[in-house]
Amino acid sequence: MPALTDLVRAANEWLQIDAIPDYPGALNGLQLENSGEVTKIAAAVDACLPVIVEACASGANLLVVHHGLFWQGAQRIEGALYRKLKLAMDHDLAIYSAHLPLDRHPDLGNNALLVAALGFEGEGRPFAPWKGFDLGQRVSCDLDRDELLARVAAATGGAPKLAPGGPSRVRELGVITGGAGSQVGELAATGIDTFLTGEGPHWSYTAAEELGINLIYAGHYATETFGVKALAQRWAAEFAGLEVSFIDHPTGL
Template sequence: MASLQEIVAFLDAELRISEIPDYSGAVNGLQLENGGAVTKVAAAVDASLPVVEAAVAAGADLLVVHHGMFWQGMQPLTRAFYRKIKAAMDGGLAIYSAHLPLDVHPELGNNVLMLKALGFEVSGTFFDWKGVRLGLVAETDISRESLILKVSEVVGGSVHVCPGGPETVRKIGLVTGGAGSEVAICPKSGVDTFITGEGPHWSYPLAEELGVNLLYAGHYATETFGVKALAGRLARDFALEQVFIDRPTGL
């Protein structure tokens, strides 16, 4: 058994929650507390009602997520939102969320772990947002088709590809999640191939115009790495049981 207060203090410091800016709906940090004790940590990408119910059913008393409960902004405690909060509170489930702080973490982050899973070393960063470098760069010499196969294997699914760039990939830029709309930054950074989760429709024709390969590997699929690693770290450092709640969206 571990103290929720000690775990939260560790997470806040390790992820630099107070230092890294984020979107207003992220509300990074502890979003819901419990009675103060933790024996089992669950990890998930989204703090949805089915995930909360599954975490409680699994006997978890701490849920660590990438997308927290407040992405839709302020809302009344009614209907599904009420049921979610009630399910968590009745089950003694605390909820902790980390969005961009987890994406950019040098060891536990979605970006670095996905890049390593692909077999590449980090050679630099790109995509500055409010003073934080959100993306990672890797130098390589690989065919576009071979890279597509690697990405598909790592995310365990299909990859939607805009083959707008060279057939031989020299410089990869990677930002997990929904960063496709940022494809315009790639040529400025010398990136010829951009790997992300998803993007708006217009990001595809824009990538073609810019001469960039754009690989949409799935928003959900590219953001499972960090929460799994974070739960593993908590399990190790605080002697906790752990479980991953897999709730893919297909997006």
């Protein structure tokens, strides 16, 4: 029966948890420990109350998420945060969170896995440098824009939204999962003709038109289910006796 400390140590090493910067307030790595052993891992995008309820009901003793419990530094343990922590602790559920370290990982990351799901496995190049590492991946291709949209829909399970400011033939595709739409201006300057992300602000639509770039929104949630699944499966492959499940709690955003 694997020890929680061994799983945490392995994931911290794989993801370079201590080396990869993140947004202020983000807390990557183990956020809540349990009594020490793990037999069942639940993976989910968000450490929200419905997910924690389902994880506890499933008998999981480790929940791995992309969006964790803590984003604002020190805060009062009250309200929803109290209910989530109490429920998890009552059911001996540990919680591990990986945000940008998981997004950018070349094998387990949301960006790399979405690029692979679009049919470009192994073709992604580093894209969008930020604080010494790359937020996303870039792909050179020759693909009809409608075909790309169909692939995005198949990969994410939903209909993407398009701001058709660029060419109908996609040749330089940039991908950043999550909510990177506000970066459309700086990313257009890199020479891509199409930018795929999860969501962004209203003004990004007209900005894309004016910049001459295709902007595709495939959903913040939908573009970030890949990494937590892959991390859970990696644990199961490395440590015998682990059961893995995915808790799907889509936001539609």
